[in-house]
Every structure is written in C-alpha cells, then in structure tokens.
Amino acid sequence: MSLSESCYLPPLSPEYYPLYLAGVLGLGIAAQWLAWRLHLPSILLLLAFGFAAQLAGDPDDIIGKDLLFPIVSLSVAVILFEGGMSLKFSELREAGGVVLRLVTVGAAICWGLAGLAAYFIMGFPIELAALIGAILVVTGPTVIAPLLNYIRPARKVGSIAKWEGIVIDPIGAVLAVLVYEAVVATGLNEAFAVALLAILKTLVVGLVLGAFSAATLILLLRRFLIPDFLHNASILAAILVVFAVSNAIQPESGLLTVTVLGILLANQKRITVRHIFEFKENLRVLLISCLFVVLAARTSPAEIAKVGWQGLLFLLLLIVIVRPASVLLSTIGSGLNWRQKTFLCFMAPRGIVAAAVSSVFAFEIVEEYVHRGADPTTIAQAELLAPLALLVIVGTVTFYGLTAAPIARMLGLASPNPQGLLIAGADRWVRELGKVIHDAGFQVLLVDTNYRNISAAKMAGLPAHCASILSDYVTEEINIGGIGRLLALTANDEVNALACQEFIHLFGRKEVYQLAAWDSGSGRRASVSDHLRGRVLFSEGVDFYVVARRFAAGAQIKKTSLTAEFTYADFLKRYGDSALVMFIIDEGKKLEVRTAESTATPKPGQSLISLVDPVKPAPEETQSEDVAPEDETETESQSPSSS
Incomplete structure (x- = not known):
C-alpha cells in the first residue's frame, strides 16, 4: 500500500456522502471559531482540520475532479467579487502608486526569480519554469483577506496589501494562461502573436463585460426592477454567469471580469450596496472555510514528497529571496518607509487560485507533451507542477500565517487587540x-x-x-x-x-x-x-x-x-x-x-x-490618581450634539 493510500480509510459509501459534505462545512466553521477564540490566523487551523479530514476520504473520490474544479472556480469568483467590493478608490490616493508598482514591476520580478529558481533548483525546462513562476505570482483574497482581518494592520499598508492581493489574482492567472499558450505554440513568432492576442482579449472581455454587468445591475436596482428579497440572489447569479461567460470567451478572464464588477459596484453612488456586501462577506467566510478544508484534504504527504528536498529549497527561496526582492525593488522611490516594506515582504501566501490553475495546467501540459512525444523525463517534470504548487501553498500559508502578525506588531503597524x-x-x-x-x-x-x-x-x-x-x-x-x-x-x-x-x-x-x-x-x-x-x-x-x-x-x-x-x-x-x-x-x-x-x-x-x-x-x-476637573471657565455647548 502506498503512502498516499494509507492516509485514507476505505472509500465511503454513497449514502455517507451527505455526511462527509456536512462534515467539511462543520470542520471549516469550527476552525474559524477556534481560531477566533485562540487569536490565531484562521487559515492555519483550516489547513490543520483539512489534513485531519483526509482520514474520512479523498474529496476527489467523493466530489470528483470533474466537478470539484468548477466548484472551486465559481467559489473563487464569488470571493474575488467580494474582495473587489472591499476596494475603495479613495484608498488609491495614498496607496495607488505602490499598488501599481507591486502588480507590474513586482509581479515581473517575482515571475522571473521564481522561474529561475525552478529552472536551477527543480531542473525544469525553461518553459515549465516560466509556467510555474507565472502561477506562483498569484496570492489572492482567499488567503490575504483572512490574514488582514486577523492582523488589522495600519490603514496605508493594509490598503496596499489588500489591493495587491486582489488585483494580482486575475493578473497572475492571465499571465499563467499566456505562458501556457506560448508553451504549446510552435515557434517564437507564433508564441508572441498568441500571447499578445490573449492579453488583448482578456482586457477587452474583462473590462467590457465587467463594466456592462455593473451598469446593468445598477440600472435594474436603481429602477427597483429587482425586488429586495431577490437582491442577493440576483447578484450572486450575475457573478457566476458573467464569470462563466467570460471564461468561455477567453480562458481565465473571468477573474478580471468579476473583480471589475465588484470594484465598480462598490465605488458608485447611485444605489446602496451595503446589504449586498454584507451578504457576500458572510458567503466568503463560508466558502473559504470549505475550500481550504477540501484543499488540505486532497493534499496527501506522498504527493508533496514527490518534489523532494529541492521543493523545500525552492519554497525557502520564494520566502527569503523572491518576495523581499520583488517588494524592495518595485517600491524604490515609492515613499514607503522600511517598516512598511518589511511588512509587505511578509505578506505573500498562495491560495486556492494557485492550486486550481496549477492542477489544470499540469494535466493539460502533460497531455501536450505526450502528444508531442516528449521524453519521459520531461513528462515526469511536468507532473511535478501541481505537487510543487501544493507545497508552496501549504508552506507559505503556514509561514506567513505564523509570522505576519508578530512582525506587524513588532514594527508598530498593527495591534492584535486595539484599545x-x-x-x-x-x-x-x-x-x-x-x-x-x-x-x-x-x-x-x-x-x-x-x-x-x-x-x-x-x-x-x-x-x-x-x-x-x-x-x-x-x-x-x-x-x-x-x-x-x-x-x-x-x-x-x-x-x-x-x-x-x-x-x-x-x-x-x-x-x-x-x-x-x-x-x-x-x-x-x-x-x-x-x-x-x-x-x-x-x-x-x-x-x-x-x-x-x-x-x-x-x-x-x-x-x-x-x-x-x-x-x-x-x-x-x-x-x-x-x-x-x-x-x-x-x-x-x-x-x-x-x-x-x-x-x-x-x-x-x-x-x-x-x-x-x-x-x-x-x-x-492621597494614593489615588484623581484627575483634576475640567477648567471651569470653559462653557458647555447650549445645543445638544447630534453626531
């Protein structure tokens, strides 16, 4: 019996599937509650509970890969929309320049350095190294949002981390698609043409469809064409539909579409969306709780062990060199002080999007290599994409989950219990x-x-x-x-x-x-x-x-x-x-x-x-520290304050 198989009990009978699914939800909420009581980052306990859930069975056997990944993608769409709704244009006045640097220059540096690390340490071919580097550019709101809620950093640096974590998600996913399209293309000219066309299609589809969807929803709500009891359900349906349609037109453009939709709804002044935001915020907690438990439950030790010590060294370089370099180099001349830059260096956990994208591309690129008749070594290296991404996810969530809050408090940028x-x-x-x-x-x-x-x-x-x-x-x-x-x-x-x-x-x-x-x-x-x-x-x-x-x-x-x-x-x-x-x-x-x-x-x-x-x-x-009364010469306001 393999190590992977020994992690699980005998397969569950179908009649126990409802119990398993309910158990995933129960474990997720229990982890959230326990993290609140113990003042710990929730994602750490969600991973721990997910690893424990391996004993009940493999989610791939119960839910099925063909259904699991679409569910994960739709859940990420909802989470990313909620993240977009938390972004205010007013925050960009003090954080916009830094965010732009991080999601452009910083993302390029991260992609390049992570790709080089994969090339020299993992021994990947240059195209596979570039692909895993692009995948690991993504952080995302599934991990950033719970950490920021736990840490509660100072306003400016918190806004920067929030904007980067949400905006980088569609950028990283699109970058991964571009690299994949270039890998399967034949010839440099064709690869460049394919990449350029994919960028244009993604931008057009994401921006146009996101803006059109936002305008349509605003018009319908403003004219009261949607009754109050259907507001939340209608918005949820719209998110899922535009995400699916966008992805059908251009792969992975749906993340950009729902992000744009969320940002535009949050920053318009024609209708109130507070009730929608609160509903999506509660839904986000529910989805993140289930997603992380399922992610950890389908990550067996044997699968991660495939990457060996090279994978651990790769993870160490991502944390110690790649993230600090991308932050420090991209924020030169930005006006951030050394404490703010240090905090951002400790805020790059990878989440659900990296897992989903790596699994899909690993499967497709292995098929492409088999179709081309590539040598077995190259095929074996392509099969390591998903396990390496899983190792990075588990490792970065654990490291940043344990260190980000103490670092923020040590730097004077956060208070665990603001008084x-x-x-x-x-x-x-x-x-x-x-x-x-x-x-x-x-x-x-x-x-x-x-x-x-x-x-x-x-x-x-x-x-x-x-x-x-x-x-x-x-x-x-x-x-x-x-x-x-x-x-x-x-x-x-x-x-x-x-x-x-x-x-x-x-x-x-x-x-x-x-x-x-x-x-x-x-x-x-x-x-x-x-x-x-x-x-x-x-x-x-x-x-x-x-x-x-x-x-x-x-x-x-x-x-x-x-x-x-x-x-x-x-x-x-x-x-x-x-x-x-x-x-x-x-x-x-x-x-x-x-x-x-x-x-x-x-x-x-x-x-x-x-x-x-x-x-x-x-x-x-006389031991009492009595405070003198207020200066008696000061007159009290004659009219009650109303605010």
Missing part, C-alpha cells in the same frame, strides 16, 4: 471623559458636527474631527488604526443607535456601545427599538442628560488606582453609591468598558475611570 475608542459626540463632559482616557495612555478620536465642541476638544489636546459619525468620511478618510471600539455619546438616541449599526461591520457587535435611551420606555413610545441599539454603557438609566446634569452640578471624572490599602470598598465608602464606574484599566493595561451587564467587582491593581460627586479628600487616600 482605542472612536467617540461620537464632543460635549463638555464627553471631552473631559476623553481627556482622562487619553491621559491614561489610550487612543481616542472624537467626532462631532458641532464646530465649537471640536475646537474645544483640539484645544484640550484631543484628536477630533468635525463630521457626522454617520458619514462615509469617517470610515473612508479618517485613519482609525489602533481603534477597536465605538462609544456613541451624543444627546440624540437615534443617532447613537444608527452609529452603532454603522460600525457593527467594522468593530463587531461586542465593541459598539451607546448611552441608555433618555425615555427608557418600550412599545410605541420607545425612541429606538432594542434590536437597533448597541450595548448599553455604564448602567441602565444613565443617559446623556443624567451625566450632563451631574457634571454641571460639580461631579468630576477621575482616574483612581485601587491597591491593597485602598480597595473598591474604600472607593465606595469615600464617594458613595452615586459613584459611576465607567471604565476599568486592568493590570495588563487593557481598557474594559463598563456596561449595564457588567457585574465583576474591581480588584486591587486595577484603575477606575468614574464619575464621582465632589467630596473633601481624606489625608490617607
């Missing part, structure tokens, strides 16, 4: 609260439409922007790197609720907070329905006006350290039951937002940020 606060509202007590949090060492950013409030915040040394918290300006123009939570502290309950809904997709439901509603009613007189609200801050019944009245009456926002000598009980004894604990800073310097559901009792070693009524301090309590 910063985006605060909607900048009234007097909100500014004082922000000042205390800022002085405690945490990042804050105030947003308000009241210019006087923003001016006062800036005079106090607080970062602030005069804008509506509900505008696209906040998410598209303001750098919110290092910020991981929203506090909606305006006097308008409806604006607070809308702000929470707006930022759920960015921070998650756990990290969007708002003040209690002023009416605290229910039914027809409730200001906002419960399902629209964020998490209630501080305590039930503590609305904007409660805090504002107490603050106007002389209450102060203070930071107080708890020790073994001055405990929480002592704190309550000093300030009374009216003391409102707003935040707790734990021993690890992490900021905990207190909500109406918080029940934990503060402990010695922690610090409290709280609203307390003024009392005469006792001599023995």
Whole structure:
C-alpha cells in the first residue's frame, strides 16, 4: 500500500456522502471559531482540520475532479467579487502608486526569480519554469483577506496589501494562461502573436463585460426592477454567469471580469450596496472555510514528497529571496518607509487560485507533451507542477500565517487587540471623559458636527474631527488604526443607535456601545427599538442628560488606582453609591468598558475611570490618581450634539 493510500480509510459509501459534505462545512466553521477564540490566523487551523479530514476520504473520490474544479472556480469568483467590493478608490490616493508598482514591476520580478529558481533548483525546462513562476505570482483574497482581518494592520499598508492581493489574482492567472499558450505554440513568432492576442482579449472581455454587468445591475436596482428579497440572489447569479461567460470567451478572464464588477459596484453612488456586501462577506467566510478544508484534504504527504528536498529549497527561496526582492525593488522611490516594506515582504501566501490553475495546467501540459512525444523525463517534470504548487501553498500559508502578525506588531503597524475608542459626540463632559482616557495612555478620536465642541476638544489636546459619525468620511478618510471600539455619546438616541449599526461591520457587535435611551420606555413610545441599539454603557438609566446634569452640578471624572490599602470598598465608602464606574484599566493595561451587564467587582491593581460627586479628600487616600476637573471657565455647548 502506498503512502498516499494509507492516509485514507476505505472509500465511503454513497449514502455517507451527505455526511462527509456536512462534515467539511462543520470542520471549516469550527476552525474559524477556534481560531477566533485562540487569536490565531484562521487559515492555519483550516489547513490543520483539512489534513485531519483526509482520514474520512479523498474529496476527489467523493466530489470528483470533474466537478470539484468548477466548484472551486465559481467559489473563487464569488470571493474575488467580494474582495473587489472591499476596494475603495479613495484608498488609491495614498496607496495607488505602490499598488501599481507591486502588480507590474513586482509581479515581473517575482515571475522571473521564481522561474529561475525552478529552472536551477527543480531542473525544469525553461518553459515549465516560466509556467510555474507565472502561477506562483498569484496570492489572492482567499488567503490575504483572512490574514488582514486577523492582523488589522495600519490603514496605508493594509490598503496596499489588500489591493495587491486582489488585483494580482486575475493578473497572475492571465499571465499563467499566456505562458501556457506560448508553451504549446510552435515557434517564437507564433508564441508572441498568441500571447499578445490573449492579453488583448482578456482586457477587452474583462473590462467590457465587467463594466456592462455593473451598469446593468445598477440600472435594474436603481429602477427597483429587482425586488429586495431577490437582491442577493440576483447578484450572486450575475457573478457566476458573467464569470462563466467570460471564461468561455477567453480562458481565465473571468477573474478580471468579476473583480471589475465588484470594484465598480462598490465605488458608485447611485444605489446602496451595503446589504449586498454584507451578504457576500458572510458567503466568503463560508466558502473559504470549505475550500481550504477540501484543499488540505486532497493534499496527501506522498504527493508533496514527490518534489523532494529541492521543493523545500525552492519554497525557502520564494520566502527569503523572491518576495523581499520583488517588494524592495518595485517600491524604490515609492515613499514607503522600511517598516512598511518589511511588512509587505511578509505578506505573500498562495491560495486556492494557485492550486486550481496549477492542477489544470499540469494535466493539460502533460497531455501536450505526450502528444508531442516528449521524453519521459520531461513528462515526469511536468507532473511535478501541481505537487510543487501544493507545497508552496501549504508552506507559505503556514509561514506567513505564523509570522505576519508578530512582525506587524513588532514594527508598530498593527495591534492584535486595539484599545482605542472612536467617540461620537464632543460635549463638555464627553471631552473631559476623553481627556482622562487619553491621559491614561489610550487612543481616542472624537467626532462631532458641532464646530465649537471640536475646537474645544483640539484645544484640550484631543484628536477630533468635525463630521457626522454617520458619514462615509469617517470610515473612508479618517485613519482609525489602533481603534477597536465605538462609544456613541451624543444627546440624540437615534443617532447613537444608527452609529452603532454603522460600525457593527467594522468593530463587531461586542465593541459598539451607546448611552441608555433618555425615555427608557418600550412599545410605541420607545425612541429606538432594542434590536437597533448597541450595548448599553455604564448602567441602565444613565443617559446623556443624567451625566450632563451631574457634571454641571460639580461631579468630576477621575482616574483612581485601587491597591491593597485602598480597595473598591474604600472607593465606595469615600464617594458613595452615586459613584459611576465607567471604565476599568486592568493590570495588563487593557481598557474594559463598563456596561449595564457588567457585574465583576474591581480588584486591587486595577484603575477606575468614574464619575464621582465632589467630596473633601481624606489625608490617607492621597494614593489615588484623581484627575483634576475640567477648567471651569470653559462653557458647555447650549445645543445638544447630534453626531
């Protein structure tokens, strides 16, 4: 029995196929959840769970290669469309030049160096070396998106990595097609003509069909010719149809078509596509979970072992030499600093597209060599294309998955658990609260439409922007790197609720907070329905006006350290039951937002940020780090902030 065969149990009976398919989905979602709980890149656990799934059987036997690769291609089309929808033209103002360099000069350098490595290390003929080099130019959103979601890098370098990872996918796939067409062509002149024609057809088909599809969908949605309940289904069907049609006209042009379609839909202003993006985002998580489990399940150790030590050396050169060279050489004079360039050097995992393209071309080129009557050595080398690509995929996903996040944190370009606060509202007590949090060492950013409030915040040394918290300006123009939570502290309950809904997709439901509603009613007189609200801050019944009245009456926002000598009980004894604990800073310097559901009792070693009524301090309590109240000469805004 071969090593490949020993990896699997006896073949499953057809009646167990539904159980296998459901198990793939279950393993994928379980891997995503476990990665979230353990703070690990999800793609690492997806691969691990996929290797474990080998024990249940070979996906090729259950799904069949003839069906598996079309399913993978259509899934990649959906993922690439969703990636295109995440690309904003506004990001190109600071990242466009670098992205262009990376996907042109950088891609050419990667292709050339990877091809040379395959030629000298793997001993491939020049045409096979050029083909594997072209295939491995591709990274793609199937691996880049999960890594960026995990790392959460600074805005500029994150935008560059996102744009490169998505745009390089169709470019790399088209490049691989061109090289393949040149390999099977006879003669240099014919190869050049075939390549040039393929480039023109790909560009025309991808750009024209993508733009036409986007315009058609916008027209149909704008005129309400598609009912709401069919929006997501119609967009999904359109993606798959235009992808298949595009590929039928020109092989591998479908990736460019759906990318263009996604980018155009995301950047137009005529219709809202947020609900479509959210649906595709959820679908992307589902597809990536299944695809990586299936990919790993069909990758047997024996298949990877065919490439031998030369394959490992080839992988090492890709990581140590090829990627750094392509980044450093293509970004000369780009304005990127050494930290940003270093991070980009650690962001080149290969994904599903490389696996699919290598498998298809390996099969076709072996048939071409057999038809030509090539020698057995050349045919055997062509059969190594797919195993070598699989080794690179597994190796790069593992390496970059383990190193990219620590490197980003070490370079100061990412925070694994951003503690910063985006605060909607900048009234007097909100500014004082922000000042205390800022002085405690945490990042804050105030947003308000009241210019006087923003001016006062800036005079106090607080970062602030005069804008509506509900505008696209906040998410598209303001750098919110290092910020991981929203506090909606305006006097308008409806604006607070809308702000929470707006930022759920960015921070998650756990990290969007708002003040209690002023009416605290229910039914027809409730200001906002419960399902629209964020998490209630501080305590039930503590609305904007409660805090504002107490603050106007002389209450102060203070930071107080708890020790073994001055405990929480002592704190309550000093300030009374009216003391409102707003935040707790734990021993690890992490900021905990207190909500109406918080029940934990503060402990010695922690610090409290709280609203307390003024009392005469006792001599023995001078250990507390109380913050002085705001300058009494500053006047409070007379009109409630609405943003």
